[in-house]
Amino acid sequence: PAGRLLAVAALFIALRSSTWRVLFFSDPFFFLLPLTFVLVALHPRRIGIYGLAPALLALSALAGLIKFTYFLFGFACVILADLHRLRRRALPWYTFCYLLSILVFFALAGQKLAHFAAYLHASLAVTAGYSEAMQLFGSPFELLAFVAMSFSLLLLVQAAERKSEDWRQDPWLGAVPILIFLAFSFMVFKASFVRHDVHSAIGWSSLAAATALYGSRLSALGGSRVQRAALVGLGVVALGLAVARHCRIDHEPIGRFLDSNFASGLLERADAVGGVALGRHRSEQMKRYEMAMAMIRAQSPMPALSGTVDAMPWDAAGVVANKLQYHPRPIFESFNVYNGSLIEVNRSFLRSDNAPSSIVFDVATIDNRFPAQDDGALWPDLIARYDVQQSAGSRVLLVRRASPRAVRLTAIGPPTAAGWATPVPVPRAASAVWVSIDIKKTTLGRVVDFVFKLPVIELGITLEDRTVLQNRLVPDVARSGFLLSPIIFSGQAFARLLRKDPAILGPTRRVSSVQVLGPAGVSWLYDQSVQFDFRELSFDGPGEQ
Template identity: 35%
Template sequence: MTVGTTRTGRAVGRAAVTAAVLALAGAALLFVLKPLSIQLPAGGRDESWIAVLGEAAARSARWGVDITFTYGPASELVTRYFTEGYLLRAVPVLCGLALVHTFALALLARGAVKGLRHGAWLVPLALAADAAALATQLALDIDAFVYALVLALLLLDLARAPKDRAAAATVLSGAALLGAIAVAKTSFGVAALGVFILADVRAVLARRRVPALLPACLAGALACFLGHGQSLVDLPAYLDLQGQQASGYGEAMYLASDGVELGAFLLGAAALVAVSGLGGSPGRGGRVAAALGTAFLSLVGLKAGFVRADTHTQIAWSLLGQGGLIVAVGLVLPRSRLGAAALGTGALAVLWVAGPLFLLAATGRDASLAHLPDVYTGMRGQLAAELDAVGRFARSPSAFAARARSDKAAAWAAAAAARPMPPLSGTVDMLPSEQSAVLANGLDYRPRPSFQEYPTYTAGLIAANAAFYAGPNAPDWVIFGMGELDDRYPAAMEGALWPELLRRYEPRTRVGPWVALRRRADPLADPLSPPVAVETVLGRPAALPFTGPVFARMTVRPTPLGRVAAVLFRPPALTLRVTLANGDRQDYRFVPAMAAGGFLLSPLLTDADGFADLALGHAEDTGGADVTAVAVEGAPWARFFYQPSVSVELRRVTVPAAAPSAASAPLVEDLARALPWRRLVRAIGRAGQLDGDRLTALPPTALTIPVAGARRLRLKFGISDAAWTDGATKGVCFAVAASPGAVPIWRRCLDPAAVVADRGQQSEDVDLPPGLAAVTAETSCREDCAWGWSYWGGIVPEN
């Protein structure tokens, strides 16, 4: 009877473990990797890079030569962007990662409970806890899952017996798969290589095995690189530019973090490192390796989450939670069930409570427990969609693929309808990060290597783009627009390309809010004069020695500490402060490599029209405010990270005025019609707020408009569509008064959310009383100023 009961208990225990293994593998696929939730084309900045990378990989573009980004040729493993090869290439790798994760956790748990009374029942409990952890990742990216898997493989390698074949196979296959996914995203490779080097060094010093994890990881990466149509010949160039992307990220892409959130994460990470060291595997270097590996991955999570501290911080919190659960199972459970339970409960609390509360705060919502369910509201629909996709794929993979093709074609059609473009004959590049529109309209897209403007932030990336435009493969057409991200100086994004664009391209036609430039048969002379050197220091303004258009190169060099900070996290922020001719000062983010590459400093241009006027030789008509002085500012401690000297090189920009080609005549006429409004905007010192022909006027604003001799004002005004389609605007009131606070001469309130007629740009002609020298154009809030995205499209005095 006793034997029968024991056999029955063991059978039930094995069944429970099997069920838990299957459940965890399913959780990894359904909640995290989601291989069948395919990405389709769409408009937008992020959607554009996803589409460009997916289509480039499908067409065997050469990474490091033709294209570069923070993601590599296997980006589909992360983005799940659908191409003809996606199901065959990506789905097996993602399923393999799910299985490796599951077996690594199961084997860690098996080893941890060995010898413990009733220990076998703890294995399914540990796996169930991990499945609960993965359930929190349904709406998040896979970054934390990948980093946590690296940690799990490290702990399994440190704990496994030399003859444990299952553990050895799991660790080696996991290393190879992590090498493969490193070809999808550079930071995955950094995490895997750092930890596997540590594991191999420890194994050699402890005389446990030959170094195998690093070779397995490199082999997996090479196989994936070649399997995605790449060549060994391009590997050095690929590694160089990927390294450029990684090295410049912290300095260029930061968003300041909340001090409380950052401090809380650092405390949690320090505690986890301490637990890893104290509970690490005994023997030669086991505890040290566990602590170092946990610390290194925490540093990777810190940089991934808190350099750009918006919703990216969820990567760090997810890693802390998943890593805490892995440490609880692999290191703490063999020594203390109670300790493992406490750490595991804390890890789940980080994932289910702490992380989501910080997410609520980052997205401007009420970060209280009462609103915690808001984070999980959409999960049911996402899970249902993935389950539906799994069911359709299981029933007929061919039908699944056919529907994906059809959905992709429909998505391209919708993107083209949303952003139509003329049929430009020849090759096309696009400076603004809206490349999906080019692809959707069937144009012959031939991008520069660093194809979006905002991540072109190191000397190597800037040089690669400059070489492309100076070479034989430069495009026939360039769709030009000004980039907008993180308060950077508008002309600094791809600013180094402007002299070449002014020399080699002619503005031809409007394309939505942008201008299409056509390559000239005969380039113009170099528009830049010989340089004038100006030396200054951090915090001290440097006056511009001449007026008119000025191209600048500004060099600020890091100290040794600054270089270390850029690698480990990020150096402190620097600010570019410009003084305008009217005395106003405006601050922008200063990205050292972009400033050193060069940019148009004066006038302060903010739109494609201003560039077009400059390129046509009408520098006086650009609408931009003249800059008279410039300074690089920083916090007091910035001097420890940057050398105090600032080298400034200034050049006049001269583009000769010439008769435009017949094809450019309509654009020239359009620019001329808008000139009075642009000159007025420049005169009142508001050129920095121009967005195309729209002058941003978020309420409350009051603009002084000179009207001497005018009998009427011709007004154009409105509220941006996104304020009522994506937001919840309560409306804005527009008015013209003889002076601030006076009874309005004219007033109109718009409420586009409720009144259809108030949508889009409005027009009014307002008669003025005689004898006025100036009037005030005002915007004010109707109820509250949230989503009050108002603008003036024109305020033109007429006689």
């Protein structure tokens, strides 16, 4: 009992360590749901399988609709659990029930089952493009430490499972838990270190929690004292690193962390839960909600608008706080539209009758990307279908036209091939130059992208006034095309472009040459030749037909 109590406490501490300021990274909790399901379903004594396992299966399915990564891991878990049942000549019902639960929750969320295939397609596109578009690099020492700790856990799992009854009967049976922990380690590794910043808290928290969780299975398997001691030691180190990482990124002393989770903070949460259940705090919560909405309205004022409204590149909070009819595009944050499939999903929406009546528009981005990239492939559609009505600060209000204006992308000569870090002249004849940049991955690059992440690619730009700019380039977005010249770094500049204001074409905005930059050895991961396709963007201005 004491050991179980300590394991539960370790699990709680591990999950609570995945916080950052006011944010709580829920990934460790949701990754643990299918992992716990498998440990229960494969329990040597079959304890609680008919009650707890189905509940965990349903919760894992619900988690799969919260974030697609959880769906993939959950699906891998139920497949492997069913393979285990098949080897035991039992009915493989987990996968069927998992997928059925997914569909039931999808329908309960108000979605049409006919749209489930489109949801899967878009979710796969989001997952496939994440590593190349959102990667950040952090401390290599932290990365190596996590890999070493994960590998140590896998070695312990492998050593324990090789002595299990399942392994003695059939090595394929015994290999199932090993494969599941391998899949868990891989998914957590990608979730934590592709974007190596505060996301690494997910990895340490998940690793510590999984180590504590495996203690119950090791005990059921009758693990040796050496194995138990090794697991406890690994768990203590993982838990210590998880808490230390939390305290470092959150600038929170260890004493305050313990107090907020096990002393006064725990009592406050219990009181809050009780208050919500009894309805005591409803008026106070509504008052705090209204104060928060008023604060957002003050920071992000918007005019009263009729009809549906979207916000680009983001600021859904501003639209909702101003009590407008929020009607976003399917991928509603522009920095997440990072490959051709996702661009086409949003483009189809803008071209449909379901497009918003108004768009609160600005140009902004993350990670020092070239600003005109994010949803930049949709700018011709915005120009065709919307007019500028008014502006506030850097933002402008786009209002849908009764009929689209003509927009043309006319080729300016044949595509140009150039090597890395080789300046390519930008055609001067066109006032607005559109470019598509094709950067193809090698076979090795595709493998590295799947296993971990690729290096950051940058766009080097020289303006006509000789100013040099260097911004991050997302290869899949660059392939779909974006406005290169004149450079547009704000909603106001986009409005001047749409009005054909000559001031937008000055030497401080026109690009004279462009090049693609990468770190040493980049040609191992991408083709040595980069293709540039320049086109002239032209359209009917105000008063033109």
